[in-house]
Amino acid sequence: MLRSSSWLTWLVLLLGGCTAPSASVGSTTVTGSTESLPARPPELTLSQMAEILCQYQLLPEPVLSRLPEHYRPSELIRQEDLDFLRRHPSYQPETDLDRPGLQAALSRFVECSVEREVDYGNGQAAVSVRYTRPRWEDLSLRRQQITHPSSPTQRLIALNQWVLRHPETTTSDLTVLFERTPSGWRADFQLPEQEKLHPRQIRSCSDASRPVARSAGPGMSKPRLLSGSWPTYTREASEARVQGWLIAHCRITAKGETKDCCISKPLPHLEWAVLRQLSRLRFEPATYAGEPIDVEYVFNLRFSLPR
Structure with missing residues (x-):
């Protein structure tokens, strides 16, 4: 190098x-x-x-x-x-x-x-x-x-x-x-599998489309990231100098998988790539009374470029 x-x-x-x-x-x-x-x-x-x-x-x-x-x-x-x-x-x-x-x-x-x-x-x-x-x-x-x-x-x-x-x-x-x-x-880029989970038509969050799962509360442990990369800039978003917050809602299952993601606050050139990257994350699942459970998790992702 x-x-x-x-x-x-x-x-x-x-x-x-x-x-x-x-x-x-x-x-x-x-x-x-x-x-x-x-x-x-x-x-x-x-x-x-x-x-x-x-x-x-x-x-x-x-x-x-x-x-x-x-x-x-x-x-x-x-x-x-x-x-x-x-x-x-x-x-x-x-x-x-x-x-x-x-x-x-x-x-x-x-x-x-x-x-x-x-x-x-x-x-x-x-x-x-x-x-x-x-x-x-x-x-x-x-x-x-x-x-x-x-x-x-x-x-x-x-x-x-x-x-x-x-x-x-x-x-x-x-x-x-x-x-x-x-x-x-x-x-393994999981392209055909990810296309089935997250088609190119980005799913926006609504009351009907948000993940159905328990929200974090007292007596529950939070999910902990085990593997995968947090979403990063796409080259198109960098070149367009896109900045701001992107918010996604997902269900983290009792097996630690990220499912049913949708976007409640989008950013241009980033939504599809973010959904794909989130779906690859693997977590130690949340627990309640010592048992792993499904939870709704909100990913607040801030994208900023150097001045």
């Missing part, structure tokens, strides 16, 4: 016309040329797969066009999710930065570190990843030399210059779910 001192080295080498050295990206090696393809080990560990998905910005939502050609999606993502994306290509949240060659260049400035790997048994596992990137939502990144360069070298020089002038970064803690398939471990 490239840190600020390395970015300056890259800039000096490129401006001097020298060949850039190799740089480590995640668990693979990427050379200075954007055309070269790194070698890939025949078997990837859970941590390696999570790092690759993070490095090329396929988290928390997979956009297959961002994956370099030397990685086949079927080696990283389960077939059910890939089939769903082929049937519903519009579900991939592409942005104005999804241009030929640009995502591969942006990935050089992303840092991903595996924090934890958990095997739940029964063919289920999860990997926690810390994802750090420059603030791509800054409109100053939309420069001709970056979005429509005359050459890959011009783009990389412009990106290095932009990062040196804009060193601020944003960090997210992400959780990648995995499922053991006949072909081995694959990332």
